[in-house]
Amino acid sequence: MPETQKFAGGSGDSSSDNSLQANSVVHRRYKILGILGQGGMGAVYQARDLNFPDVHKLVAIKEMLNPATDPAIHNSTLKLFQREANILATLNHPAIPKIFDFFDQNERFYLVMELIVGSDLEELINKTKELPVDKVIDWAIELCDVLEYLHTSQSKPIIFRDLKPSNIMIDNFGKVRLIDFGIAKIFDSDVRRHTMIGTEGYCAPEQYKGNVTTLSDIYGLGATLHHVLTRKDPRLEPPFSFGERPIREFNTNVPERFVEAIERALSLEPDKRFNSASEMKADLERLRYQPQVAFGAVAEVNDGTNFFDGLDADGAIQPKWKYPTEDEIRASASIYKEMVFVASYDTNVYGVNLADGEFAWKYATHGGIAASPIVDESNRLVLFGSEDKTFYALDCRNGRISWSYTTQDKIRSTARIAPDVDAVFFGSDDGHLHALNVLNGRFLWKHDMGDPIRSRPFIFNDLVIVGAESGEMVALELSGNRKWGFRARRSLTSSPYVDTIEGICYVGSTDGYMYALDASSGYSSWRFRTNGPIISSPVVHEGLLYFGSADGYLYAINAQTSREKWKFQTEKAILSSPVVHNGAVYFGGIDEYFYCVDIQTGKERWKFKTNGAITSTACIANDVILIGSLDKTLYALPLVG
Amino acid sequence: MDLFRRLFTQSQAKPDELISKTIEPEPFEEQKATEATTVPIPAVNAVEEKDESEIAYADGATRPLPPETVITTSNMHLTFGQSTDVGMVRSNNQDAAFSFFSTSRNADQRPDFGLFIVADGMGGHHDGEKASAATAHIVAAQVTSSVYLPMLTGENDADRIPITEALVSAVQKANADIIARIPDGGTTLTATAIIGDLAYVVHVGDSRIYLITKDGIEQITRDHSLVQRLIELDQLKPEEAAHHPQRNVLYRALGQSESLEIDALTRRLPPNSRLLLCSDGLWNVVEEKDMLGIVIAHDDPQEACDKLVALANTNGGTDNITAILLYIPSS
Ligand SMILES: Nc1ncnc2c1ncn2[C@@H]1O[C@H](COP(=O)(O)OP(=O)(O)O)[C@@H](O)[C@H]1O
Ligand SMILES: [Mg+2]
Numbered sequence: 001m002p003e004t005q006k007f008a009g010g011s012g013d014s015s016s017d018n019s020l021q022a023n024s025v026v027h028r029r030y031k032i033l034g035i036l037g038q039g040g041m042g043a044v045y046q047a048r049d050l051n052f053p054d055v056h057k058l059v060a061i062k063e064m065l066n067p068a069t070d071p072a073i074h075n076s077t078l079k080l081f082q083r084e085a086n087i088l089a090t091l092n093h094p095a096i097p098k099i100f101d102f103f104d105q106n107e108r109f110y111l112v113m114e115l116i117v118g119s120d121l122e123e124l125i126n127k128t129k130e131l132p133v134d135k136v137i138d139w140a141i142e143l144c145d146v147l148e149y150l151h152t153s154q155s156k157p158i159i160f161r162d163l164k165p166s167n168i169m170i171d172n173f174g175k176v177r178l179i180d181f182g183i184a185k186i187f188d189s190d191v192r193r194h195t196m197i198g199t200e201g202y203c204a205p206e207q208y209k210g211n212v213t214t215l216s217d218i219y220g221l222g223a224t225l226h227h228v229l230t231r232k233d234p235r236l237e238p239p240f241s242f243g244e245r246p247i248r249e250f251n252t253n254v255p256e257r258f259v260e261a262i263e264r265a266l267s268l269e270p271d272k273r274f275n276s277a278s279e280m281k282a283d284l285e286r287l288r289y290q291p292q293v294a295f296g297a298v299a300e301v302n303d304g305t306n307f308f309d310g311l312d313a314d315g316a317i318q319p320k321w322k323y324p325t326e327d328e329i330r331a332s333a334s335i336y337k338e339m340v341f342v343a344s345y346d347t348n349v350y351g352v353n354l355a356d357g358e359f360a361w362k363y364a365t366h367g368g369i370a371a372s373p374i375v376d377e378s379n380r381l382v383l384f385g386s387e388d389k390t391f392y393a394l395d396c397r398n399g400r401i402s403w404s405y406t407t408q409d410k411i412r413s414t415a416r417i418a419p420d421v422d423a424v425f426f427g428s429d430d431g432h433l434h435a436l437n438v439l440n441g442r443f444l445w446k447h448d449m450g451d452p453i454r455s456r457p458f459i460f461n462d463l464v465i466v467g468a469e470s471g472e473m474v475a476l477e478l479s480g481n482r483k484w485g486f487r488a489r490r491s492l493t494s495s496p497y498v499d500t501i502e503g504i505c506y507v508g509s510t511d512g513y514m515y516a517l518d519a520s521s522g523y524s525s526w527r528f529r530t531n532g533p534i535i536s537s538p539v540v541h542e543g544l545l546y547f548g549s550a551d552g553y554l555y556a557i558n559a560q561t562s563r564e565k566w567k568f569q570t571e572k573a574i575l576s577s578p579v580v581h582n583g584a585v586y587f588g589g590i591d592e593y594f595y596c597v598d599i600q601t602g603k604e605r606w607k608f609k610t611n612g613a614i615t616s617t618a619c620i621a622n623d624v625i626l627i628g629s630l631d632k633t634l635y636a637l638p639l640v641g
Numbered sequence: 642m643d644l645f646r647r648l649f650t651q652s653q654a655k656p657d658e659l660i661s662k663t664i665e666p667e668p669f670e671e672q673k674a675t676e677a678t679t680v681p682i683p684a685v686n687a688v689e690e691k692d693e694s695e696i697a698y699a700d701g702a703t704r705p706l707p708p709e710t711v712i713t714t715s716n717m718h719l720t721f722g723q724s725t726d727v728g729m730v731r732s733n734n735q736d737a738a739f740s741f742f743s744t745s746r747n748a749d750q751r752p753d754f755g756l757f758i759v760a761d762g763m764g765g766h767h768d769g770e771k772a773s774a775a776t777a778h779i780v781a782a783q784v785t786s787s788v789y790l791p792m793l794t795g796e797n798d799a800d801r802i803p804i805t806e807a808l809v810s811a812v813q814k815a816n817a818d819i820i821a822r823i824p825d826g827g828t829t830l831t832a833t834a835i836i837g838d839l840a841y842v843v844h845v846g847d848s849r850i851y852l853i854t855k856d857g858i859e860q861i862t863r864d865h866s867l868v869q870r871l872i873e874l875d876q877l878k879p880e881e882a883a884h885h886p887q888r889n890v891l892y893r894a895l896g897q898s899e900s901l902e903i904d905a906l907t908r909r910l911p912p913n914s915r916l917l918l919c920s921d922g923l924w925n926v927v928e929e930k931d932m933l934g935i936v937i938a939h940d941d942p943q944e945a946c947d948k949l950v951a952l953a954n955t956n957g958g959t960d961n962i963t964a965i966l967l968y969i970p971s972s
Contacts, residue, residue, distance in 0.1 A: 205876040208867065208887060236898050239870045268874055502909050515803070516907065518839050521752055524803040525841055525907040560906040562805075 019043050020063070025050065027103050030061060030112065037120075039180070041065055042108065046115060049100075059100060060116065064109045074107075081109050087158070088181055095146035095176050116179070117172050121165035125228060133253050135174070136228055137288045142176040143168070143221055144281035151214040151277055159212055163220030164202040165227060201235035202227075205268050215270040218280060222265030222273075229254055229262075242266045257287040317608045320624060320636045321357030325350065329628030331372035331414065332617040334382075336396055340619075340626060341382050342634045343369035349384060349392075351399050354624070357636055361399035365392065372414040372456075372616070376424070376438055383438070385411025385426055391434070393441060403441035407434060414456040414495070418464070421478055425464050427453020433466050435480065445480035456495035456537070458505070460519050467492025467507055475522060484522030488515060494547075495537040495577075499559060506559070508534030508547055514555075516562065526562040530555065532573060536587075537617075541580040541599070548574025554587055554595075556602060566602025570595065577617040581639075586625060588614025594627050594637070608637060717970035718744040718753050719835065722943030724950045724965075728922055729958030735762035736920050736963040737773035737828075739781050742835075743789070752837035754789050756781060757965050759848045761829040761920040763894070768826030772896055776815040776828050783811030784834060792836075805905040808834060808843040812895070812903050819896040827896035831862060831918055838969065840916065844904040846894045848963075849924055851932065852908065853915040858933040861908060865893035915942075916967040922960035923953050942966040 019042070020032045030047040037044045042063035049057040064081075068074045085102040088111075101112035124131070143163075150158040160167075160178065167180040204219035206212070226242050227234055230250035234242065243266070247259045261283050267273045274280035326346030333342040339360065340352040345368035351360040367387030374383050376393075381402055385391040387410040393402040408430035415426035417438055424438040429452035435444040451470035458465045463483055467473040469491040475483040488509035496507040498519045505519040510533035517524045532550030539546050545559045550573035556565045571591035578587040584605055588594045590613040596605040612631030619626040625637040719742060727734040739758040745751060758780055762773030787807040812830055819826060829846025842850060847864040863869065867890040871877035882888055893902065910916065915936055923932075931952060939945035946964045953962040 205871060205874065208871060208885070209877065209881075236900070238865070238892050239867055240874055240876075241870075268876060502907075504907065504909075518837065521837055521839075523752075523836055523839075524801065525839070526803045526805040526905065560908065561904065 020045055020061075026061070026105060026110065027101075029101075030059065032061075033058075036060055036115075047112075049112075058115045060097070060113050062111045062113065064111070066104075066107055066109060078104065078109075084181075085111060087154070091150075091153075091158075093146055093149045093153075095142055095178050096149075097177055097179060116169045116177050118170050118177070120179070121168040121170060121224070121228065124170060125165055125231065130231075130251070130253075131228060133229070133251075133255070133258070134288070136225065137258060137284060139168075139170070139176045140221065140225055141281055141284045141288060143178075143224075144277045144284060146176070146178055147214075147217050147221065147277035148281060151217070157214050159214055160217050160220070161207070161212060162200075162202075163217055163224055164200075165224055168224065201233070201237070201239065204270070205240055206270055213270060214276070215273050218265050218273045218277065219267075219270075221277075221280075222262050225262050226266065240268060255287065258284070261287070317606055317637055317640070319608075320638055322636070323350070323352050323357045323359075323634040325632050325634070327368065327632055328612070328630040329632060329634055330370045330615050330630070331628070333619045333626040333628060333634060334373055334375050335619060335621045335626070336375040336377060336380075336382075339396060340634075340636075341373040341375065341396070342626075342628060343371065343373050343384055344628075344632065345369060346632075347386070347388075349373055349382065349394065349399070351382075351396070352634070354621070354636075357634075363392070363394050363399045363401070365390065367410065370412040371426075374415055374417065376417050376419075378419060379439060381438065383415050383417070383424055385413065385415065385428070387411065389428070389430075391415070391426060391436070391441075393438070405434070405436055405441045405443070407432065409452070412452075412454045413466075416457045416459055416464075418459050418478065423478070425457045425459070425466070427455065427457070427466060427468070429454070431468070433457065433464070433474075433476070435464075447474070447476055447480055447482070449474065451491075454493050455507075458496045458498050460498040460500060460505070461503070463519065465496045465498065465505055465519065467494070467496055467509075469493065471509060471511070473507060473517075473522075475519070486515075486517055486522045486524060488513065490533070493535050497538045497540065499540040502559070504559065506538040506540065506545055506547075508536060508538060508549075510534065512549070512551075514538060514545070514547055514557075516559070528555075528557055528562045528564075535575040537577040539578055539580060541585075544599070546578040546580060546585050546599075548576060548578060548587055548589075550575070552589075554578060554585070554597065556585070556599065568595070568597050568602050568604070572613075575613075575615045579618045579620060581620050586618045586620070586627075588616065588618070588627055588629070590614070592629070592631075594618070594625075594629075594635075606640070608635070610635065717972065718742075719755055719967055719969055720942055721755070721757070721965065721967045722941070722946035723757075724943070724946035725963040726950045726954065726958070726961070728961050729954055731961055733767070733770060734961045735769035735773055736760065736922065736961040737762065737770070737777040738963050738965055739777040740965055741781065741785075749795065751792055751795070753835070754792060755835035755967070756784055756789070756832070757835070757916075757918055757967065758830070758832040759918045759920055759963050759965060760831075760895075761846065761848050761922075761961070761963070762826060763828065764823075764826040764896075766825070768823050769828065772819050772823045772826030772828040775818060775823065776812075776830050776895055779815040779818055780808075780811045780830065780832055783814055784808060784832075787811070788834060788836075804834060804836065804841045805843065805907060808832065808841055809903050809905055812843050812845065813901060816895045816901045817899065820899060823896065827894045829891070829920070830895055833916065833918065835910070835967070838910045838912075840908045840910050842904075842906050842908065844906075845901065846891055848918070848920045851917040851919075851929070852910070853917060853933060853936050854911050855913070858929050858936075860929075861906070863904065864891075865904075866891050910969045912969065912971045914969045916969070917949075918963075918965040918967075919949070920961060920963040922958075922962035923949060923964055925960060926953050926956040926958070936966065942968050 025031050033046045035043050036046050042065050045061045047061050049059050089099040097114040099113050169177040202220050202223040204216040207216050232245050247254050325344035328345040331343050338354050340354050343349045347365050348362045350362045365386035365388050369386050371385045380396050382394045382396045389407050391405045407428035410429040413427035415424050417424050422438050424436050427433050431450050432446040434446045449468040451468045453468045455467045462478050463475040465475045471488040471490050473486045490509050490511035494508035496505050498505045503519045505517045508514045512530050513527040515527045530549035530551050534549050536548035544556050548554045552570050553567040555567045570589040573590045576588040578585045584596050585599050592610050594608045610629035610631050612629040614629050616628045623639045628634045723738050723740045725738050737760040742755040744753040758777045760773035760776045762769030829848045831844045831848035834841045844862040847866050850862045852859045852861050868882040868885050868888045935948045936945050946966045949964045950962045
């Protein structure tokens with residue numbers, strides 16, 4: 001029994017008073033020298049066999065208590081013990097210690113066996129930092145070999161049942177030896193009345209339903225190898241959670257094919273594992289003894305197919321049209337009816353036909369445009385700020401100016417409209433959040449935050465929520481009164497997003513954290529750490545929060561618990577905000593790719609290469625995805641799953 | 642619409658405004674599928690609920706109110722009950738329960754605060770009850786000083802540490818304390834801090850929290866037990882779990898190891914919903930439909946708690962039983 005099961009009820013403690021004393025002679029033959037180890041059912045002693053008076057022949061004696069008090073049960077247990085001992089005595093394999101003798105004395109059973117000089121694998125894990133992977137593969141092969149022997153050499157397969165580091169010894173020749181055969185299980189009463197903490201950790205799921213087969217040993221071997229390589233003790237982790245701890249995350253020295261073999265051995269469904277120990281052995285031998293060159297060749301072939309797959313995917317994703325501008329496209333396009341509006345750092349906002357990407361109109365400002373144009377549908381206006389410090393409202397049909405409003409500094413914040421109060425809100429580098437009448441641009445109020453505001457305000461429950469470069473975030477009533485405040489450790493360039501059902505506001509900061517706050521009080525409930533600044537604005541879809549980080553990952557985390565569901569790695573930082581549509585999440589990377597990732601699996605569906613970094617958010621309508629790139633081009637991609 | 646009035650009056654809204662103030666996604670957003678997809682459909686429900694309560698407010702007593710709201714008055718706040726019993730078989734009660742609630746009315750407008758804890762101790766020689774008691778007290782003391790007191794004084798409002806983080810570190814502290822002081826003891830811990838209508842939950846082990854709404858009863862914590870894990874992985878049917886020989890094996894509890902993983906989650910509590918915290922002494926012997934029945938049938942949370950514990954005893958009382966029940970006000 002593992003030591004982690006602290007509170008096991010039932011079976012009595014192995015009181016040390018009854019254990020064999022040093023120098024005592026048992027069974028008129030074995031002189032006890034000391035204790036080798038303490039097991040669940042009794043001690044394992046080192047003893048000298050006095051039948052060989054001229055040589056110092058040492059043996060190991062394993063002691064097992066018989067907890068049964070009922071004489072009938074006691075007797076049947078004795079019979080079982082004898083039968084099992086007889087089977088063990090006939091086994092003949094280099095990894096199985098020889099059984100010399102067995103007897104019972106004072107209500108206890110004793111098994112006399114070959115003494116193994118070495119240490120068990122658990123000790124080895126505790127004593128070392130890392131074991132050479134080649135050595136581990138060798139041991140795995142030897143373990144497969146002995147399992148194959150146990151499973152096939154007798155008329156009935158012998159199932160080990162309990163493969164784990166403490167039951168595997170590495171002798172002084174570096175060879176694997178299996179100790180602790182199922183024999184101990186005869187005495188192991190399974191009555192567990194009290195709650196206890198800790199699980200076996202290495203047992204296959206089917207063993208808990210009483211369906212033990214030879215394939216359960218394959219799982220136990222996989223579990224043992226996983227522990228040895230990752231150093232993560234499965235007894236301290238949720239049962240059957242090996243899949244959540246990918247081996248290479250803890251140990252990059254392990255070759256991919258060894259990882260695959262272990263993962264296969266750890267399949268929850270027995271029929272998905274190797275069919276037999278010998279099949280696993282063959283697989284491991286192939287990867288162990290394949291010359292390094294061949295290894296490389298295999299990898300190359302794999303890369304090759306991936307490469308062609310990529311080409312296929314690229315080939316499949318052909319833009320419906322492209323719209324070139326004169327400078328970087330840093331912000332998102334928007335769509336109204338048959339029109340697309342896109343702003344470029346070339347100082348223009350363009351009106352483009354959605355169907356074919358044909359130019360309709362343009363409006364020139366006096367500065368680069370980094371904010372996204374938004375549409376006020378009821379008034380048919382396109383609204384945006386420019387680095388010329390001015391906020392513009394254009395007629396969306398012809399691009400003619402309706403009104404404009406000037407702030408004290410550059411405008412890089414995308415605006416937000418509160419339709420039922422006809423107001424538009426946006427931040428400026430002049431440190432203010434500005435509120436204007438959307439119909440005529442009349443000034444309503446402004447709120448001083450002291451530092452540039454580059455994020456896009458969010459409106460929820462009559463609150464305007466916005467973050468500033470100072471790291472401060474405020475929620476203002478529509479009248480401009482401050483309702484609550486919050487501070488991140490660095491700037492809030494990422495725009496806040498409110499899950500309107502739960503009323504929780506999410507915002508990323510360049511301090512690397514994603515924060516969750518109660519949108520009505522500002523109390524923060526959790527924060528989630530990434531390894532890079534967060535500029536990308538989050539989005540919630542069906543309880544999952546999606547966002548990118550400058551650490552190169554797109555994260556999908558549970559919005560209630562902040563637990564990671566998956567993360568998707570790109571080559572460089574992700575500044576663009578994700579968009580979820582029809583079971584996929586779309587986002588662009590600084591690595592110049594636009595990605596479509598399955599939200600269930602976190603695996604790539606396709607990607608599309610542009611010629612510049614992508615910092616803006618995709619805009620999806622009907623059957624097109626619009627994405628702008630720093631290569632100055634707006635791409636209209638067909639919407640394919 | 643008079644924009645000026647809307648923007649410059651405090652939200653002392655008139656009834657007609659309240660009604661018109663439904664939360665609808667901006668029409669623009671709807672068209673732009675990018676964000677429309679992220680506005681989940683059930684929003685309609687939430688809006689309806691909100692509407693109802695607002696209408697009830699707006700036109701006074703002109704329509705019948707749901708029965709739960711009749712007993713509460715205008716200064717509505719959370720009410721709770723707490724009950725614990727040794728059961729019919731065990732000789733001592735190793736469960737610990739803790740309830741704290743504060744409400745106030747003043748110009749500062751601090752939200753109501755509550756802290757509720759259930760801990761189910763395990764281990765012989767009184768170690769179990771020591772572990773659960775220590776855990777309840779340490780968590781209560783920590784959360785009071787790191788969350789509740791700063792809320793009262795309003796200090797550093799903007800840079801408070803996130804609440805679930807404060808809860809998690811309180812549990813970590815309790816875990817370290819048990820390992821140091823009660824090495825042979827262990828305990829589950831299920832606690833919730835209520836701030837306004839948000840429940841911040843931390844959880845380790847197999848005590849549970851159920852959320853009871855008009856739609857039924859939902860377990861919002863996840864047991865850290867071997868059988869639950871087997872069920873989650875489709876390796877065991879829920880009905881097989883009830884009689885599984887190893888149904889009492891936990892894979893996570895306080896006092897087990899220095900590195901403790903703690904579940905944390907945040908839930909908005911709908912108006913008139915009820916929250917039940919309980920140890921396995923209750924849920925092992927009382928079926929969910931019976932819990933639901935009892936909770937729905939009682940207007941007084943204390944009475945309901947007593948009934949729940951009594952039923953557990955009637956059904957065998959094989960373990961210590963603890964129940965804490967919170968009634969969330971209608972608005
Ligand atoms: N034949 C042996 N030679 C040397 N040491 C042994 C031998 N058998 C067992 N041991 C030591 O005793 C410990 C407990 O033995 P084991 O058979 O696993 O007992 P249990 O069944 O109680 O787990 C082992 O981890 C090992 O260190
Ligand atoms: Mg052992």
